[in-house]
Each structure stands twice: as structure tokens, then as C-alpha cells.
Amino acid sequence: MPAYLCPQDGTRADTTALTWCCPVCRGPWDLAFEPSGPLSLNSLPGRVNSLWRYEEALPLSAPATTLGEGRTPLVPLTGTVSAKLDFLMPTLSFKDRGAVMLAELARRLSPERVVADSSGNAGTAVAAYCARASLPCTVYVPEGTSPKKTEQIRAHGAHLEIVPGDREATAAAARSAADAPGTFYASHVFNPYFLHGTKTYVYELWEDLGGRLPDAIAVPVGNGTLLLGAALATAELHAQGLIDRRPALIAVQAEAVSPLAAAFRAGADDLPDALPGPAAPTLAEGIAIPRPPRARAVLAAVRESGGTFLTVTEDRIRAAQLDLAARGFYVETTGVACWAAVGDWTDRSVVVPLCGAGLKTGLAP
Known part of the structure; x- marks a missing residue:
């Protein structure tokens, strides 16, 4: 059985416990888990056409909550840049990859309630999969969250709590609620099952590219869940001898809210104890996270891969959204950040x- 493991102090906990953080340092859990066996490309044809086809690499199996998530198309944008269309997931964002893992785990633990916090997409995904699992769900979102996202959360039957203030205030409110007995905190930041769902993004790339990976994988980074999932997958594939090199991880942040990029450029291993002032507004609301709890892990993963951080201005985000729309892809403003950062790469x-x-946010003003 997998176990929760604190990367800071080594504390362990059973994954059947409704514990959402390390009781010693209150930091996020990692998961002590090893794939059950190596995958092979030849074994995959004929398997279920969802992320659950990579069952050897997942800490849960035989899900009852699946909505058919995963296996999104990979299409070329230029001669060197390709896009993976994760906006075609059941709730229209990549967060379904991790949310299905959280809802499936919660279903097996039968809590009295599920709570989550989000700037929008994670909340809609958790709401949808809790509906699928017949679990009562409350989602905390900051004021100013896109009305289309809050509408989607309500449509799935979740109770919506709109929190005055920013994303940090929203997280604090959800974590307070998560401490109540009988509560499962479906945190896409603190619960490592979410990361093991997002890592399937890279397993799909590996399969679709015939057993190899590109030179680099660029991902938008706020809390860093997709990047950390990618780091897990590349490490697992490399350890099993399924790839001979690990691609560089390119972390993209909005210039307006880029604490991790600043720490990376300063050579720091973590964020400073005090960050200057409140977060500035940005069109990339989904990655506007001033103090991500897994900052140390994100910085280490980028460095170990030989990658880097890139930042994009608001004007480049606007231009990238229009450029992608002109190519046939209507993507929310957070989701265009990576194209804004690497769209002109040729090497x-x-x-x-x-x-x-x-449709989740509309066109940038």
C-alpha cells in the first residue's frame, strides 16, 4: 500500500487516514509509491482509452469515478512546438487528471464531506468527480473568480463558498474547514494523489511519440502540480529504462506574479520568508499563486531537469490567446502562457x- 510521506521531516501516515498534511510541519505530503512494473508500448493497444491505461504507474486502480479523462490529442503548432489539447477533458481543463484520483480515493474512504479550494478549474473538476462519486462537496473560491467557473461548480451540485480576498485567503479558509472530523480535503496542492494523476500527461506523450519524449516540456506553474507530475513521470520512465534521457522542464509564470521565477534566478532553494506586498492582477489567474506550498520541490525539479523559468507579460498573454484562436484553438488566458513563452522556439x-x-474565461480584455 502507498503511504503518505513528509519530504521535510520523514513523517509517515496511512493513506486511509483523513489527514491532509504532515502533523509535524503542516507541509504537503509526498507519496511513498513505486510503479508495479514496467510498461511497454506493445501492451497498451486494446487497453481502456483513458489515463487509466497506465495502471502499472498509478497508486489506484479499477476506478468507479472515471469520466473517460485523459488521452487528449497531440498536434503540431510549428516545426518544433506541439500542443497537447488538455482543454478537451470532461470539465474542460487538465485538472481532471488529478481530480479523478482525489475523488476515487475519497470514495473509498467514505468521508462525511469533501472540501476543495481553487481559483476555478480544480474546483470545477473536483465538483464534477465528486458528483460522479456521489460525495457531498464544498468548493472555496476567491472573489473575482470567473463567473463561468463558478456556474460550472454549482451545476455539478457542489456548494460554493466565495471567500473575500485573494487565493491565499481562500486556501486558508478551506484548510480550516479541512480540519473538521470526517472531512476529506481534496487539495490539488497538498494531496500527492493529484500529482500522480497529472503525471499521466507525460505517459501519454511517451506513448504518442513512440516511446520517446521531446527535448523540453513547458508547463504553466502556479502551485506547480502539472510540473511536479511531469517530474514524477520522467523519473519513473527513466528509472525503468523506457527513455534514455529526461527532457528539460520549462516552468512558465506570468511576469506579474512570478515568485518561483524570481527565486530560481536568485539561485534560491525556496521562497523567502516574506514576499513583497499582495499579488498583482494578471490575466493568468490560474497561476497567480504568490506562495506555493511545494515551492522547494518545484525549484528542485526544474534544476534537476536542466530546465529553466520563463515569464510572460500581460500583452504577450493577450497576443498568444488571439494567435491560438486564429489557429483554431480557443484557450483560456492561463492556458496560453506557455505558447506565449516558447511559440517562437526553433532549436x-x-x-x-x-x-x-x-469558454471558461472569455477573451482577454
Whole structure:
């Protein structure tokens, strides 16, 4: 059985416990888990056409909550840049990859309630999969969250709590609620099962590219869940001898809210204890996270891969959204950040995720 493991102090906990953080340091859990066996390309044809086809690599199996998530198309944008269309997931964002893992785990633990916090996409995904699992769900979102996202959360039957203030205030409110007995905190940041869902993004790339990966994988980074999932997958594939090199991980942040990029450029291993002032507004609301709890892990993963951080201005985000729309892809403003950052690369192959549908936020003003 997998176990929760604190990367800071080594504390362990059973995954059947409704514990959402390390009781010693209150930090996020990792998962002590090893794939059950190596995959092979020849074993995959004929398997279920969802992320659950990579069952050897997943800490849960035989899900009852699946909505057919995963296996999104990979299409070329230029001679070197390709896009993975994760906005075609059931709730229109890549967060379904992790949300299905959280809802399936919660279903097996039978809590009295599920709570989650989000700037929108994770909340809609958790709401949808809790509906699928017949679990009562409350989602906390900051004021100013896109009305289309809050509408989607309500449509799935979740109770919506709109929190005055920013994303940090929203997380604090959800974590307070998560401490109540009988509560499962479906945190896409603190619960490592979410990361093991997002890592299937890279397993799909590996399969679709015939057993190899591109030179680089660019991902938008706020809390860093997709990047950390990618780091898990590349490490697992490399350890099993299924790839001979690990691609560089390119972390993209909005210039307006880029604490991790600043720490990376300063050579720091973590964020400073005090960050200057409140977060500035940005069109990339989904990655506007001033103090991500897994900052240390994100910085280490980028460095170990030989990757880097890139930042994009608001004008480049606007231009990238229109450019992708002109190519046939209507993507929300957070989801275009990577295209804004690497769209003109010509010297190496790179894959960018188109993480959320444009209908979730509309065109940038």
C-alpha cells in the first residue's frame, strides 16, 4: 500500500487516514509509491482509452469515478512546438487528471464531506468527480473568480463558498474547514494523489511519440502540480529504462506574479520568508499563486531537469490567446502562457499544454 510521506521531516501516515498534511510541519505530503512494473508500448493497444491505461504507474486502480479523462490529442503548432489539447477533458481543463484520483480515493474512504479550494478549474473538476462519486462537496473560491467557473461548480451540485480576498485567503479558509472530523480535503496542492494523476500527461506523450519524449516540456506553474507530475513521470520512465534521457522542464509564470521565477534566478532553494506586498492582477489567474506550498520541490525539479523559468507579460498573454484562436484553438488566458513563452522556439522540440478552454474565461480584455 502507498503511504503518505513528509519530504521535510520523514513523517509517515496511512493513506486511509483523513489527514491532509504532515502533523509535524503542516507541509504537503509526498507519496511513498513505486510503479508495479514496467510498461511497454506493445501492451497498451486494446487497453481502456483513458489515463487509466497506465495502471502499472498509478497508486489506484479499477476506478468507479472515471469520466473517460485523459488521452487528449497531440498536434503540431510549428516545426518544433506541439500542443497537447488538455482543454478537451470532461470539465474542460487538465485538472481532471488529478481530480479523478482525489475523488476515487475519497470514495473509498467514505468521508462525511469533501472540501476543495481553487481559483476555478480544480474546483470545477473536483465538483464534477465528486458528483460522479456521489460525495457531498464544498468548493472555496476567491472573489473575482470567473463567473463561468463558478456556474460550472454549482451545476455539478457542489456548494460554493466565495471567500473575500485573494487565493491565499481562500486556501486558508478551506484548510480550516479541512480540519473538521470526517472531512476529506481534496487539495490539488497538498494531496500527492493529484500529482500522480497529472503525471499521466507525460505517459501519454511517451506513448504518442513512440516511446520517446521531446527535448523540453513547458508547463504553466502556479502551485506547480502539472510540473511536479511531469517530474514524477520522467523519473519513473527513466528509472525503468523506457527513455534514455529526461527532457528539460520549462516552468512558465506570468511576469506579474512570478515568485518561483524570481527565486530560481536568485539561485534560491525556496521562497523567502516574506514576499513583497499582495499579488498583482494578471490575466493568468490560474497561476497567480504568490506562495506555493511545494515551492522547494518545484525549484528542485526544474534544476534537476536542466530546465529553466520563463515569464510572460500581460500583452504577450493577450497576443498568444488571439494567435491560438486564429489557429483554431480557443484557450483560456492561463492556458496560453506557455505558447506565449516558447511559440517562437526553433532549436529544439517542445510540447506545451493547452490547459483550459477559452469558454471558461472569455477573451482577454
